[in-house]
Amino acid sequence: MKSISAIVVAIGAASAATLAGCATVEEPPARVSTPQVSVAAQEAAAKPEAPRLKRRIAVTRFSNSTRYGKSLLYDGENDPLADQARDMLVKRLVESGQFMVFERDNLDELAFEQSLRNESNDFDLVGVDAVVIGSVTEFGRKTEGQSGFLSSTKKQTAQAVVEARLVDPRTGLAFNSASGQGNASVEAGEVAGFGSRAGYDASLNDAAIGSAVSDLTSELVSKLADRRWSTDILRLDGSQVIISGGSKQGLRKGHVLSVETQGETVKSSQSGLPITLPGKKVASIEVVSFFGDDEYSEGAIATVITGDLSSYDKDSLVVVEGGQL
Known part of the structure; x- marks a missing residue:
């Protein structure tokens, strides 16, 4: 009996050691979105805050230069990924409180609303100090995983790069450029059939684009602030x-x-x-x-x-x- 008990104890110890060496995740971590903050943006944030006089800017064309989401159903001027990046950038520029942001992308809709008010269709448009033209230049996803005895993990990551140039509307000269990088990831795992299983998470795309746009906004704020007011x-x-x-x-x-x-x-x-x-x-x-x-x-x-x-x-x-x- 002693020999049988010893064998049982040895088998239990070996099983515990095997499970300890498996790929495990106690709790699936929350999604992580990380903008790749540039050195210039970090230096600007470290400086003492001073009053800034607001510049007038307009965000015009935004395009999708990647192969992601390309379809015969979308033309080059109506790409969902590009529209999403542009809307996010406009929102963050407004929320920054550093600029007066003017609409340039939906003038036809504004003209229609103006006609409903029985007003002239001639806009009294305000000139701006700079025009922002940008593009989603990189976008991709990857899935990584580990498998062990009775356990497994799966990590999904989305990465994006958004770039923009600043154009002087008086001359058409591109006088500066900026870029933003971001990524978002989510991880799940299970042990002996217990834990969480992760399917395809489409919202990671939105989080990665949002992180890249946030990084881009930081660069634009620092570079546009250098222009004479x-x-x-x-x-x-x-x-x-x-x-x-x-x-x-x-x-x-x-x-x-x-x-x-x-x-x-x-x-x-x-x-x-x-x-x-x-x-x-x-x-x-x-x-x-x-x-x-x-x-x-x-x-x-x-x-x-x-x-x-x-x-x-x-x-x-x-x-x-x-x-x-």
């Missing part, structure tokens, strides 16, 4: 200057801005592009109050602290960023 003068009244833009666009009471003459625009024979020559600084103004209901209709009232604007026409001047008091 300017606004126009609505009215000159002695030492009082009324300008476009207010607190919701990043201006604060006490902000000191520079007033310059409009620089002459000349064509460069070297590049073939128009170049605006530097204007002459003629005054400094300090923001004292705001008016208006929202960021698109508000303005600021400023007073002249240095210089004299009495001999200038408001249309010949431009207001640009200056130092803080």
Whole structure:
């Protein structure tokens, strides 16, 4: 009997050791979505937060440059993956609070709604500082798994890369570019028939695209913020200057801005592009109050602290960023 008991104990120990060496998952982990945050975005996030004056941007064409989702049912301008990436990018740019984002993709629908109101079909469109044109350049999925004695695991991963270029609408020059990478994964496993089994998870595609777009948005925010901000003068009244833009666009009471003459625009024979020559600084103004209901209709009232604007026409001047008091 002792020998039989010893054999049973030995078999139990061997079985336990075998199960311990199998691929096991105690609990299936939650889905993980990871944007591949760029070094530039990390450095920008590490800097002290400062007021940022909002730029006007528009997101136009977005395309799907991958083979994923290609079908005879979709043409090149109506690809679901590209439309999804564009909508996600517009949403994140609006939520960032750094830009005024203008619609350019659905003007026909807007014209129809305007006609229902018995209004003119001529849009009073606002010019923008930059146009964003982008594409989904990489997208793929992979499934990895491990099998052992009485156990198995399965991991599904989706990866995406979204790229965009920033175009100056005045010249058509692509002056900068940005890219975003992201991935999403889910894992499940079972031991001796117990645990979870994972089928095809289509929502991983959405999570991977969303992560890539989030990374792209971080790069766009840092790169567009480097462009010079300017606004126009609505009215000159002695030492009082009324300008476009207010607190919701990043201006604060006490902000000191520079007033310059409009620089002459000349064509460069070297590049073939128009170049605006530097204007002459003629005054400094300090923001004292705001008016208006929202960021698109508000303005600021400023007073002249240095210089004299009495001999200038408001249309010949431009207001640009200056130092803080």
